[in-house]
Amino acid sequence: MGAAWQWFLYTTLPLPVLLLFLLTFPGAQWVRRTVLRSTASIMSTRVSLGSSSFRLVYAFVFVVSVVFLSCTATCLRLQNEKDIADESLMSPAQRMQVLARRWRADRNWWISLFALVMWYLLARVAALCTKLHRLEEAQKAEKAK
Template identity: 30%
Template sequence: MATIWSIIAFWILPIPLVLFTLLTLPLPRNMRRGLLIFTQRVFDVPVVGAFKLLHVMLWLTAVAFLGSARQAHMIKTAGQEAVWTTPNMEISHLSKRWRSERNLWMTAFAFCAWVFLAALYREASRRLDLEARLSEMERSDFTATETREPSVSREVTSKAAAAAAASRDRTPTAGSPNKTAATAAHPAAAELVGSAAGGSSPPGGIQMQELKKTA
């Protein structure tokens, strides 16, 4: 019995405490990843068939906790019904009760340590994976922004050139189609313009007749 409790005290209990302390330290990402890999290898050590070290430790600590709880209850019940004839008998009973309660709390702490270590390992692995994914997303967004800026500038330049061309098309010139259409619709006006440009003016009567015909 003493060998079992020595194994629990010197081997089963210190392992989760050391790993728990290392996983909670504020270390760089690479070191944390290395600690997680080491912890996973400790958990995955094969012991009996398909059972790994984590499964065996949880089972051993749970069984030890239940056994120590049963023993502590039996010793406490026996002390309540006993009648002590000498002080040494009472001291012996109290020492047994103290050892059983100590073993109870030690096994409970060992079981909780392994459970908490497994939970911390899972959450630390999840957090590290999320941090890696977030850093990859940030790098991809930065690259996409750099590649999108030249295309945006080219698009703005092409739009400005198209707007300038459209404004030039809308501006009337000396030989624009609007002016040609106006002179074609009014031949008399065209004749007047041509005569004015040539420096000669037609007679007033002929000019009035042509204007009436046109009207």
């Protein structure tokens, strides 16, 4: 499971965090325009799987959603196991093992929720920045008349 989480962390988290930072970072007009263009090209990249084709952002959102639902199921399962098990009959080592498993599941749940929120925020902020850019261009064109 460690390699899977490593892949998840190093592929699904840095991209939206970096792009959100760049989209919201104040800068010159040409810098913002370049960042917006590169973000739009990344977000609109199409992936083909068999005969179907979909945007890369949807693939990431799907993967992150599946991981989030899996983490939710794991947390609920471990909570039910805790309710069934009698902690007074456990040795300190067994109790520590149960708590470590629950802590790891909770941590993974929060990480997957964070990744899901970051992808959603990236999609919304990119859409808002694109709309703002179009409005600024229309305003420039109107002033030039």
